[in-house]
Amino acid sequence: MRYKTRISIDILFKGVFKTTGFLVLALLGGIFAMLVYNSISFFLDIKPLDFITGMEWAPTAKTPKYGMLPLIISTTFVTFGAMIIAIPLGIGTAAFISEYAGSRLKNILKPAIEMLAAIPSVVIGFLGIVVLSPGIANIADLPNGLNALNGAILLAIMALPTIITVAEDAIHAVPNAYKEASYGVGATKWQTLRKVIIPAAAPGIIAAVMLGVGRAIGETMTVLMATGNAALIPTGMFDSVKTMTATIAIEMGEVPYQTTHYYALYAIATVLFFMTLFANLVGEFFINRFRKYHAV
Protein backbone atom coordinates (compact mmCIF):
# COMPACT_ATOMS: atom_id res chain seq x y z
CA MET A 1 0.00 0.00 0.00
CA ARG A 2 1.21 3.48 -0.74
CA TYR A 3 2.71 5.40 2.12
CA LYS A 4 0.19 8.23 1.84
CA THR A 5 -2.77 5.86 1.99
CA ARG A 6 -1.34 4.14 5.03
CA ILE A 7 -0.86 7.42 6.79
CA SER A 8 -4.38 8.60 6.03
CA ILE A 9 -5.86 5.31 7.25
CA ASP A 10 -3.86 5.80 10.41
CA ILE A 11 -5.25 9.28 10.89
CA LEU A 12 -8.78 8.13 10.04
CA PHE A 13 -8.77 5.43 12.69
CA LYS A 14 -7.21 7.65 15.26
CA GLY A 15 -10.20 9.91 14.70
CA VAL A 16 -12.67 7.02 14.88
CA PHE A 17 -11.31 5.74 18.16
CA LYS A 18 -11.15 9.22 19.59
CA THR A 19 -14.82 9.66 18.69
CA THR A 20 -15.89 6.42 20.32
CA GLY A 21 -13.89 7.31 23.41
CA PHE A 22 -15.52 10.70 23.70
CA LEU A 23 -18.92 9.20 22.92
CA VAL A 24 -18.76 7.20 26.14
CA LEU A 25 -17.88 10.35 28.05
CA ALA A 26 -20.71 12.21 26.33
CA LEU A 27 -23.18 9.46 27.25
CA LEU A 28 -22.13 9.56 30.86
CA GLY A 29 -22.28 13.35 30.91
CA GLY A 30 -25.63 13.32 29.12
CA ILE A 31 -27.22 10.91 31.56
CA PHE A 32 -25.90 12.86 34.49
CA ALA A 33 -27.11 16.15 33.01
CA MET A 34 -30.57 14.69 32.40
CA LEU A 35 -30.77 13.48 36.00
CA VAL A 36 -29.59 16.77 37.44
CA TYR A 37 -31.76 18.89 35.14
CA ASN A 38 -34.93 17.06 36.12
CA SER A 39 -33.92 16.91 39.77
CA ILE A 40 -33.54 20.67 39.86
CA SER A 41 -37.16 21.01 38.75
CA PHE A 42 -38.05 18.85 41.74
CA PHE A 43 -35.90 20.71 44.22
CA LEU A 44 -37.59 23.98 43.21
CA ASP A 45 -40.70 22.53 44.90
CA ILE A 46 -39.21 20.50 47.71
CA LYS A 47 -36.17 21.38 49.78
CA PRO A 48 -33.33 18.85 49.29
CA LEU A 49 -32.93 18.35 53.02
CA ASP A 50 -36.65 17.56 53.46
CA PHE A 51 -36.38 15.13 50.56
CA ILE A 52 -33.41 13.23 51.94
CA THR A 53 -34.49 13.21 55.58
CA GLY A 54 -38.27 12.98 55.10
CA MET A 55 -39.67 9.98 56.93
CA GLU A 56 -42.61 9.41 54.64
CA TRP A 57 -42.91 8.56 50.96
CA ALA A 58 -46.52 9.21 49.90
CA PRO A 59 -46.46 11.02 46.57
CA THR A 60 -50.07 10.17 45.72
CA ALA A 61 -51.62 11.21 49.05
CA LYS A 62 -53.95 14.23 49.34
CA THR A 63 -51.02 16.22 50.67
CA PRO A 64 -48.13 14.47 48.89
CA LYS A 65 -45.08 13.67 50.98
CA TYR A 66 -41.72 13.24 49.31
CA GLY A 67 -39.47 11.85 52.01
CA MET A 68 -37.07 9.30 50.58
CA LEU A 69 -35.47 8.15 53.82
CA PRO A 70 -37.56 4.93 53.83
CA LEU A 71 -36.32 4.16 50.33
CA ILE A 72 -32.68 4.87 51.15
CA ILE A 73 -32.89 2.71 54.25
CA SER A 74 -34.64 -0.04 52.29
CA THR A 75 -31.94 -0.09 49.65
CA THR A 76 -29.25 -0.06 52.33
CA PHE A 77 -30.89 -2.92 54.23
CA VAL A 78 -31.22 -5.12 51.19
CA THR A 79 -27.75 -4.33 49.88
CA PHE A 80 -26.04 -4.83 53.23
CA GLY A 81 -27.94 -8.03 53.83
CA ALA A 82 -26.96 -9.30 50.41
CA MET A 83 -23.31 -8.46 50.99
CA ILE A 84 -23.23 -10.10 54.41
CA ILE A 85 -24.31 -13.29 52.70
CA ALA A 86 -22.41 -12.92 49.44
CA ILE A 87 -18.98 -11.70 50.59
CA PRO A 88 -17.97 -14.69 52.74
CA LEU A 89 -19.59 -17.13 50.32
CA GLY A 90 -18.00 -15.47 47.32
CA ILE A 91 -14.49 -15.16 48.73
CA GLY A 92 -14.68 -18.65 50.19
CA THR A 93 -15.74 -20.13 46.88
CA ALA A 94 -13.10 -18.17 45.02
CA ALA A 95 -10.41 -19.36 47.43
CA PHE A 96 -11.63 -22.92 47.15
CA ILE A 97 -11.61 -22.89 43.35
CA SER A 98 -8.22 -21.28 43.14
CA GLU A 99 -6.34 -23.01 45.96
CA TYR A 100 -8.01 -26.26 46.92
CA ALA A 101 -10.13 -27.67 44.09
CA GLY A 102 -8.60 -30.23 41.76
CA SER A 103 -8.56 -29.41 38.07
CA ARG A 104 -11.57 -31.60 37.32
CA LEU A 105 -13.77 -29.98 39.97
CA LYS A 106 -12.55 -26.59 38.85
CA ASN A 107 -13.66 -27.33 35.31
CA ILE A 108 -17.18 -28.05 36.55
CA LEU A 109 -17.45 -25.25 39.09
CA LYS A 110 -16.29 -22.35 36.96
CA PRO A 111 -18.78 -22.76 34.08
CA ALA A 112 -21.55 -23.55 36.59
CA ILE A 113 -20.93 -20.26 38.36
CA GLU A 114 -20.90 -18.40 35.07
CA MET A 115 -24.24 -20.01 34.20
CA LEU A 116 -25.63 -18.64 37.44
CA ALA A 117 -24.91 -15.16 36.11
CA ALA A 118 -26.92 -15.94 32.98
CA ILE A 119 -30.19 -16.49 34.84
CA PRO A 120 -32.49 -13.53 34.11
CA SER A 121 -33.30 -11.41 37.15
CA VAL A 122 -37.02 -11.98 36.65
CA VAL A 123 -36.48 -15.72 37.10
CA ILE A 124 -34.61 -15.11 40.33
CA GLY A 125 -37.59 -12.97 41.34
CA PHE A 126 -39.86 -15.97 40.70
CA LEU A 127 -37.68 -18.01 42.97
CA GLY A 128 -38.19 -15.38 45.65
CA ILE A 129 -41.96 -15.43 45.35
CA VAL A 130 -42.45 -19.17 44.95
CA VAL A 131 -39.69 -20.73 47.06
CA LEU A 132 -38.12 -18.26 49.46
CA SER A 133 -41.22 -16.33 50.45
CA PRO A 134 -43.20 -19.35 51.78
CA GLY A 135 -40.03 -20.64 53.39
CA ILE A 136 -39.30 -17.43 55.24
CA ALA A 137 -42.98 -17.04 56.19
CA ASN A 138 -42.92 -20.51 57.68
CA ILE A 139 -39.73 -20.13 59.66
CA ALA A 140 -40.41 -16.63 60.97
CA ASP A 141 -44.18 -17.15 61.35
CA LEU A 142 -45.18 -14.27 59.10
CA PRO A 143 -48.22 -13.89 56.81
CA ASN A 144 -45.83 -13.75 53.83
CA GLY A 145 -42.13 -13.78 53.19
CA LEU A 146 -41.87 -10.82 50.84
CA ASN A 147 -39.40 -8.73 52.82
CA ALA A 148 -35.88 -7.35 53.05
CA LEU A 149 -34.39 -10.74 53.91
CA ASN A 150 -35.91 -12.32 50.83
CA GLY A 151 -34.50 -9.57 48.62
CA ALA A 152 -31.12 -9.79 50.32
CA ILE A 153 -30.84 -13.54 49.73
CA LEU A 154 -31.81 -13.18 46.07
CA LEU A 155 -29.42 -10.28 45.51
CA ALA A 156 -26.68 -12.30 47.16
CA ILE A 157 -27.30 -15.07 44.64
CA MET A 158 -27.16 -12.54 41.83
CA ALA A 159 -24.00 -10.85 43.08
CA LEU A 160 -22.19 -14.13 43.74
CA PRO A 161 -21.06 -14.94 40.18
CA THR A 162 -19.50 -11.47 39.82
CA ILE A 163 -17.80 -11.64 43.20
CA ILE A 164 -16.55 -15.19 42.70
CA THR A 165 -15.25 -14.68 39.18
CA VAL A 166 -13.41 -11.42 39.89
CA ALA A 167 -12.09 -12.58 43.28
CA GLU A 168 -10.93 -15.88 41.82
CA ASP A 169 -9.01 -14.03 39.13
CA ALA A 170 -7.39 -11.89 41.80
CA ILE A 171 -6.44 -14.85 43.99
CA HIS A 172 -5.18 -16.79 41.02
CA ALA A 173 -3.00 -13.83 40.02
CA VAL A 174 -1.10 -13.82 43.33
CA PRO A 175 2.47 -14.71 42.37
CA ASN A 176 3.57 -18.23 43.23
CA ALA A 177 6.64 -16.69 44.85
CA TYR A 178 4.52 -15.37 47.73
CA LYS A 179 3.07 -18.79 48.37
CA GLU A 180 6.48 -20.46 48.25
CA ALA A 181 7.87 -17.86 50.62
CA SER A 182 5.07 -18.54 53.05
CA TYR A 183 5.34 -22.32 52.85
CA GLY A 184 9.09 -21.89 53.12
CA VAL A 185 8.85 -20.44 56.63
CA GLY A 186 6.62 -23.28 57.72
CA ALA A 187 3.15 -21.87 57.16
CA THR A 188 0.19 -24.16 56.57
CA LYS A 189 -2.13 -23.81 53.60
CA TRP A 190 -4.75 -22.00 55.66
CA GLN A 191 -2.23 -19.60 57.19
CA THR A 192 -0.85 -18.88 53.75
CA LEU A 193 -4.30 -18.28 52.34
CA ARG A 194 -5.45 -16.02 55.15
CA LYS A 195 -2.30 -14.04 55.80
CA VAL A 196 -0.57 -13.90 52.44
CA ILE A 197 -2.78 -14.78 49.51
CA ILE A 198 -5.95 -12.95 50.49
CA PRO A 199 -4.14 -9.75 51.57
CA ALA A 200 -2.12 -9.84 48.35
CA ALA A 201 -5.30 -10.31 46.34
CA ALA A 202 -7.14 -7.68 48.37
CA PRO A 203 -7.34 -5.01 45.67
CA GLY A 204 -8.99 -7.47 43.32
CA ILE A 205 -11.23 -8.84 46.05
CA ILE A 206 -12.37 -5.35 47.02
CA ALA A 207 -13.03 -4.58 43.38
CA ALA A 208 -15.07 -7.79 43.24
CA VAL A 209 -17.08 -6.77 46.29
CA MET A 210 -17.61 -3.29 44.91
CA LEU A 211 -18.90 -4.69 41.64
CA GLY A 212 -21.20 -6.88 43.72
CA VAL A 213 -22.42 -3.86 45.68
CA GLY A 214 -23.02 -2.01 42.45
CA ARG A 215 -25.03 -4.92 41.15
CA ALA A 216 -27.06 -5.13 44.36
CA ILE A 217 -27.83 -1.41 44.63
CA GLY A 218 -28.84 -1.15 41.00
CA GLU A 219 -30.83 -4.38 40.68
CA THR A 220 -34.50 -3.66 40.12
CA MET A 221 -36.70 -6.48 38.93
CA THR A 222 -35.78 -9.03 41.59
CA VAL A 223 -36.25 -6.68 44.53
CA LEU A 224 -39.44 -5.35 43.03
CA MET A 225 -40.85 -8.88 42.96
CA ALA A 226 -39.51 -10.14 46.26
CA THR A 227 -39.47 -7.38 48.84
CA GLY A 228 -43.14 -6.48 49.24
CA ASN A 229 -42.72 -2.81 48.30
CA ALA A 230 -43.99 -1.10 51.44
CA ALA A 231 -42.55 2.39 51.56
CA LEU A 232 -42.08 2.42 55.31
CA ILE A 233 -38.95 2.70 57.39
CA PRO A 234 -38.00 -0.93 58.04
CA THR A 235 -37.07 -1.98 61.56
CA GLY A 236 -35.59 -5.34 60.67
CA MET A 237 -34.89 -7.81 57.91
CA PHE A 238 -38.40 -9.27 58.21
CA ASP A 239 -40.11 -5.98 57.24
CA SER A 240 -41.29 -5.29 53.75
CA VAL A 241 -39.18 -2.71 52.00
CA LYS A 242 -39.39 -0.59 48.88
CA THR A 243 -36.00 0.09 47.38
CA MET A 244 -35.14 3.17 45.36
CA THR A 245 -34.88 1.21 42.13
CA ALA A 246 -38.22 -0.54 42.65
CA THR A 247 -39.88 2.81 43.44
CA ILE A 248 -38.70 4.30 40.18
CA ALA A 249 -39.69 1.21 38.19
CA ILE A 250 -43.14 0.92 39.74
CA GLU A 251 -44.11 4.57 39.73
CA MET A 252 -42.54 5.79 36.50
CA GLY A 253 -45.18 4.05 34.40
CA GLU A 254 -48.12 5.66 36.16
CA VAL A 255 -46.96 9.11 37.06
CA PRO A 256 -48.36 12.11 35.17
CA TYR A 257 -45.73 13.73 32.99
CA GLN A 258 -43.76 16.70 34.40
CA THR A 259 -45.42 16.75 37.80
CA THR A 260 -43.56 17.05 41.08
CA HIS A 261 -43.90 13.31 41.51
CA TYR A 262 -42.38 12.74 38.06
CA TYR A 263 -39.42 14.92 38.91
CA ALA A 264 -39.14 13.26 42.31
CA LEU A 265 -38.32 9.96 40.61
CA TYR A 266 -35.44 11.68 38.81
CA ALA A 267 -34.25 13.02 42.13
CA ILE A 268 -34.24 9.47 43.51
CA ALA A 269 -32.22 8.36 40.51
CA THR A 270 -29.72 11.14 41.16
CA VAL A 271 -29.30 10.05 44.77
CA LEU A 272 -28.88 6.47 43.55
CA PHE A 273 -26.23 7.68 41.13
CA PHE A 274 -24.30 9.33 43.95
CA MET A 275 -24.61 6.24 46.13
CA THR A 276 -23.04 4.00 43.50
CA LEU A 277 -20.43 6.68 42.82
CA PHE A 278 -19.60 6.72 46.53
CA ALA A 279 -19.34 2.93 46.62
CA ASN A 280 -16.91 3.04 43.71
CA LEU A 281 -14.81 5.79 45.29
CA VAL A 282 -14.54 3.81 48.53
CA GLY A 283 -13.46 0.80 46.49
CA GLU A 284 -10.83 2.84 44.67
CA PHE A 285 -9.51 4.20 47.96
CA PHE A 286 -8.93 0.73 49.36
CA ILE A 287 -7.49 -0.55 46.12
CA ASN A 288 -4.86 2.19 46.23
CA ARG A 289 -4.06 1.53 49.86
CA PHE A 290 -3.26 -2.10 49.22
CA ARG A 291 -1.57 -1.44 45.91
CA LYS A 292 1.31 0.44 47.48
CA TYR A 293 2.59 -2.82 48.97
CA HIS A 294 2.87 -4.43 45.57
CA ALA A 295 5.95 -4.26 43.42
CA VAL A 296 5.94 -1.28 41.10
Add this chain to the structure above:
Amino acid sequence: MKTKLSAENLNISFGEKQVLKNISVAFAEHEITALIGPSGCGKSTLLRSFNRMHDLSPDAKINGTLSLEDLDLNSKHVPVTEIRKRIGMVFQKANPFPKSIYDNIAYGLKINNLPCNKEVVQKALEEAYLWDEVKNDLKMPATRLSGGQQQRLCIARAVALRPEVILMDEPCSALDPVSTLKIEDLIKHLKKKYTIVIVTHNMQQAQRIADKTVFMYLGEVKEEGTTDEIFNHPKNEMTANYISGYFG
Protein backbone atom coordinates in the same frame (compact mmCIF):
# COMPACT_ATOMS: atom_id res chain seq x y z
CA MET B 1 32.84 -33.12 60.10
CA LYS B 2 29.41 -34.18 61.23
CA THR B 3 26.84 -34.79 58.52
CA LYS B 4 23.86 -32.52 58.92
CA LEU B 5 21.74 -33.16 55.89
CA SER B 6 21.79 -36.11 53.56
CA ALA B 7 20.05 -37.92 50.73
CA GLU B 8 20.41 -41.61 50.05
CA ASN B 9 19.35 -43.42 46.90
CA LEU B 10 17.06 -40.55 46.11
CA ASN B 11 14.88 -40.84 42.99
CA ILE B 12 12.41 -38.16 42.02
CA SER B 13 10.13 -38.14 39.03
CA PHE B 14 7.43 -35.80 37.85
CA GLY B 15 4.87 -37.86 35.97
CA GLU B 16 6.86 -39.92 33.47
CA LYS B 17 9.99 -37.84 33.64
CA GLN B 18 12.67 -38.95 36.06
CA VAL B 19 14.53 -35.87 37.26
CA LEU B 20 16.84 -37.29 39.92
CA LYS B 21 18.51 -40.68 39.57
CA ASN B 22 19.80 -42.49 42.59
CA ILE B 23 21.33 -39.52 44.32
CA SER B 24 23.38 -40.05 47.45
CA VAL B 25 24.91 -36.96 48.90
CA ALA B 26 25.76 -35.60 52.35
CA PHE B 27 26.18 -32.05 53.58
CA ALA B 28 28.40 -31.35 56.57
CA GLU B 29 27.43 -29.13 59.45
CA HIS B 30 28.58 -25.49 59.35
CA GLU B 31 29.82 -25.77 55.83
CA ILE B 32 28.74 -24.19 52.60
CA THR B 33 28.11 -26.68 49.84
CA ALA B 34 27.56 -25.48 46.30
CA LEU B 35 25.47 -27.47 43.85
CA ILE B 36 26.64 -26.79 40.31
CA GLY B 37 25.72 -28.17 36.93
CA PRO B 38 24.02 -27.17 33.69
CA SER B 39 20.39 -26.04 33.62
CA GLY B 40 17.94 -28.90 34.02
CA CYS B 41 20.42 -31.16 35.79
CA GLY B 42 18.22 -31.37 38.89
CA LYS B 43 20.09 -29.06 41.28
CA SER B 44 17.00 -27.13 42.29
CA THR B 45 14.90 -30.29 42.44
CA LEU B 46 17.40 -31.82 44.86
CA LEU B 47 17.53 -28.66 46.95
CA ARG B 48 13.76 -28.40 47.14
CA SER B 49 13.32 -32.01 48.14
CA PHE B 50 14.99 -31.32 51.51
CA ASN B 51 12.27 -28.98 52.73
CA ARG B 52 9.53 -30.89 50.95
CA MET B 53 8.65 -28.14 48.48
CA HIS B 54 7.60 -30.92 46.10
CA ASP B 55 4.56 -31.55 48.30
CA LEU B 56 3.00 -28.76 46.26
CA SER B 57 3.23 -30.65 42.98
CA PRO B 58 0.77 -33.53 43.01
CA ASP B 59 2.59 -35.52 40.31
CA ALA B 60 5.95 -35.66 42.12
CA LYS B 61 7.07 -39.17 43.12
CA ILE B 62 9.86 -39.35 45.67
CA ASN B 63 11.74 -42.52 46.58
CA GLY B 64 14.72 -42.83 48.84
CA THR B 65 15.84 -41.43 52.14
CA LEU B 66 16.19 -37.78 53.02
CA SER B 67 17.41 -36.99 56.49
CA LEU B 68 18.22 -34.08 58.73
CA GLU B 69 20.44 -35.73 61.32
CA ASP B 70 18.17 -38.55 62.55
CA LEU B 71 14.94 -37.08 61.29
CA ASP B 72 13.39 -38.78 58.26
CA LEU B 73 12.35 -35.86 56.08
CA ASN B 74 10.35 -37.97 53.68
CA SER B 75 8.16 -39.51 56.37
CA LYS B 76 4.45 -38.84 56.24
CA HIS B 77 4.45 -38.59 60.05
CA VAL B 78 6.84 -35.67 60.25
CA PRO B 79 4.88 -32.43 59.91
CA VAL B 80 6.12 -30.52 56.90
CA THR B 81 5.79 -27.21 58.74
CA GLU B 82 8.27 -28.46 61.36
CA ILE B 83 10.73 -29.43 58.62
CA ARG B 84 10.47 -26.03 56.98
CA LYS B 85 11.03 -24.32 60.28
CA ARG B 86 14.28 -26.22 60.74
CA ILE B 87 15.31 -25.98 57.07
CA GLY B 88 14.88 -22.46 55.80
CA MET B 89 14.89 -21.47 52.15
CA VAL B 90 15.96 -18.49 50.08
CA PHE B 91 14.64 -18.40 46.55
CA GLN B 92 16.09 -17.39 43.22
CA LYS B 93 14.08 -14.23 42.93
CA ALA B 94 13.73 -12.23 46.12
CA ASN B 95 10.16 -12.77 47.24
CA PRO B 96 9.33 -10.55 50.19
CA PHE B 97 5.67 -10.54 51.15
CA PRO B 98 3.71 -7.48 50.08
CA LYS B 99 3.85 -6.31 53.69
CA SER B 100 6.07 -3.98 55.70
CA ILE B 101 9.71 -4.85 56.37
CA TYR B 102 8.89 -5.57 60.01
CA ASP B 103 5.95 -7.81 59.15
CA ASN B 104 8.03 -9.76 56.66
CA ILE B 105 10.20 -10.97 59.54
CA ALA B 106 7.35 -11.15 62.03
CA TYR B 107 5.22 -13.36 59.79
CA GLY B 108 7.33 -16.49 60.12
CA LEU B 109 7.76 -15.96 63.85
CA LYS B 110 4.04 -15.62 64.43
CA ILE B 111 3.20 -18.58 62.19
CA ASN B 112 5.51 -20.76 64.26
CA ASN B 113 4.38 -19.37 67.61
CA LEU B 114 7.82 -17.99 68.33
CA PRO B 115 8.26 -14.87 70.44
CA CYS B 116 7.97 -11.87 68.18
CA ASN B 117 9.12 -8.44 69.25
CA LYS B 118 11.32 -5.65 68.02
CA GLU B 119 14.51 -7.18 69.44
CA VAL B 120 14.01 -10.48 67.63
CA VAL B 121 13.27 -8.70 64.36
CA GLN B 122 16.26 -6.42 64.84
CA LYS B 123 18.54 -9.36 65.53
CA ALA B 124 17.45 -11.15 62.36
CA LEU B 125 17.96 -8.00 60.30
CA GLU B 126 21.38 -7.43 61.86
CA GLU B 127 22.42 -10.96 61.05
CA ALA B 128 21.41 -10.37 57.45
CA TYR B 129 23.47 -7.14 57.31
CA LEU B 130 20.33 -5.15 56.63
CA TRP B 131 19.53 -3.44 59.93
CA ASP B 132 21.56 -0.28 59.39
CA GLU B 133 19.90 0.34 56.04
CA VAL B 134 16.32 -0.12 57.18
CA LYS B 135 16.22 0.63 60.90
CA ASN B 136 14.30 3.85 60.34
CA ASP B 137 11.86 2.43 57.80
CA LEU B 138 10.59 -0.75 59.38
CA LYS B 139 7.03 0.16 58.42
CA MET B 140 7.92 0.75 54.78
CA PRO B 141 6.58 -1.77 52.23
CA ALA B 142 9.32 -4.33 51.63
CA THR B 143 8.74 -4.11 47.88
CA ARG B 144 10.29 -0.63 47.87
CA LEU B 145 13.69 -2.00 48.81
CA SER B 146 16.30 -2.60 46.12
CA GLY B 147 16.73 -6.11 44.72
CA GLY B 148 19.78 -6.85 46.87
CA GLN B 149 18.11 -5.50 49.99
CA GLN B 150 15.02 -7.58 49.27
CA GLN B 151 17.13 -10.70 49.01
CA ARG B 152 18.87 -9.89 52.30
CA LEU B 153 15.42 -9.38 53.83
CA CYS B 154 14.48 -12.85 52.61
CA ILE B 155 17.62 -14.20 54.24
CA ALA B 156 16.71 -12.36 57.45
CA ARG B 157 13.25 -13.88 57.25
CA ALA B 158 14.77 -17.36 57.06
CA VAL B 159 17.34 -16.64 59.77
CA ALA B 160 14.72 -15.26 62.17
CA LEU B 161 13.33 -18.76 62.72
CA ARG B 162 16.77 -20.00 63.86
CA PRO B 163 16.81 -22.84 61.34
CA GLU B 164 19.60 -25.41 61.27
CA VAL B 165 19.98 -25.47 57.52
CA ILE B 166 19.45 -22.75 54.93
CA LEU B 167 18.81 -23.78 51.35
CA MET B 168 19.58 -21.16 48.72
CA ASP B 169 18.39 -21.48 45.16
CA GLU B 170 20.58 -19.20 43.04
CA PRO B 171 20.09 -16.31 45.47
CA CYS B 172 22.21 -13.87 43.47
CA SER B 173 21.20 -14.66 39.92
CA ALA B 174 18.97 -11.59 39.68
CA LEU B 175 21.38 -9.19 41.37
CA ASP B 176 24.09 -6.78 40.31
CA PRO B 177 27.76 -7.50 41.24
CA VAL B 178 27.83 -5.22 44.28
CA SER B 179 24.70 -6.71 45.83
CA THR B 180 26.02 -10.16 44.96
CA LEU B 181 29.25 -9.53 46.88
CA LYS B 182 27.31 -8.31 49.89
CA ILE B 183 25.22 -11.45 49.90
CA GLU B 184 28.24 -13.69 49.47
CA ASP B 185 29.85 -11.95 52.42
CA LEU B 186 26.71 -12.58 54.39
CA ILE B 187 26.56 -16.25 53.41
CA LYS B 188 30.15 -16.79 54.53
CA HIS B 189 29.35 -15.15 57.83
CA LEU B 190 26.19 -17.24 58.27
CA LYS B 191 27.98 -20.57 58.02
CA LYS B 192 29.23 -20.15 61.58
CA LYS B 193 25.70 -20.79 62.75
CA TYR B 194 24.00 -22.61 59.92
CA THR B 195 24.59 -25.33 57.40
CA ILE B 196 24.19 -23.89 53.94
CA VAL B 197 23.44 -25.55 50.62
CA ILE B 198 23.50 -23.20 47.66
CA VAL B 199 22.60 -23.80 44.03
CA THR B 200 24.58 -21.58 41.74
CA HIS B 201 25.30 -21.11 38.06
CA ASN B 202 28.20 -18.90 38.82
CA MET B 203 31.51 -20.80 38.96
CA GLN B 204 33.38 -17.90 40.52
CA GLN B 205 30.74 -17.64 43.19
CA ALA B 206 31.08 -21.31 44.06
CA GLN B 207 34.84 -20.89 44.34
CA ARG B 208 34.55 -17.75 46.42
CA ILE B 209 32.19 -19.08 49.06
CA ALA B 210 31.83 -22.87 49.02
CA ASP B 211 33.74 -25.34 51.16
CA LYS B 212 32.44 -28.30 49.20
CA THR B 213 31.08 -28.52 45.70
CA VAL B 214 28.79 -31.09 44.12
CA PHE B 215 28.66 -31.35 40.34
CA MET B 216 25.44 -32.69 38.89
CA TYR B 217 24.57 -33.68 35.34
CA LEU B 218 21.29 -35.04 33.94
CA GLY B 219 19.90 -35.95 37.34
CA GLU B 220 23.00 -37.63 38.69
CA VAL B 221 25.81 -36.58 40.99
CA LYS B 222 28.91 -36.86 38.84
CA GLU B 223 31.47 -35.67 41.30
CA GLU B 224 31.71 -34.20 44.75
CA GLY B 225 34.55 -32.97 46.86
CA THR B 226 36.14 -29.90 48.33
CA THR B 227 35.77 -26.85 46.16
CA ASP B 228 39.49 -26.84 45.58
CA GLU B 229 39.47 -30.42 44.32
CA ILE B 230 36.51 -29.91 42.03
CA PHE B 231 37.82 -26.76 40.43
CA ASN B 232 41.54 -27.47 40.37
CA HIS B 233 41.81 -31.24 40.18
CA PRO B 234 38.55 -32.60 38.82
CA LYS B 235 38.60 -36.37 38.44
CA ASN B 236 35.64 -36.62 36.12
CA GLU B 237 36.09 -35.43 32.56
CA MET B 238 32.61 -33.93 32.48
CA THR B 239 33.31 -31.88 35.56
CA ALA B 240 36.46 -30.58 33.96
CA ASN B 241 34.58 -29.66 30.80
CA TYR B 242 31.79 -27.97 32.67
CA ILE B 243 33.93 -25.84 34.96
CA SER B 244 36.07 -24.73 32.06
CA GLY B 245 33.02 -23.65 30.15
CA TYR B 246 32.84 -26.22 27.35
CA PHE B 247 29.15 -26.74 28.00
CA GLY B 248 26.39 -25.67 30.40
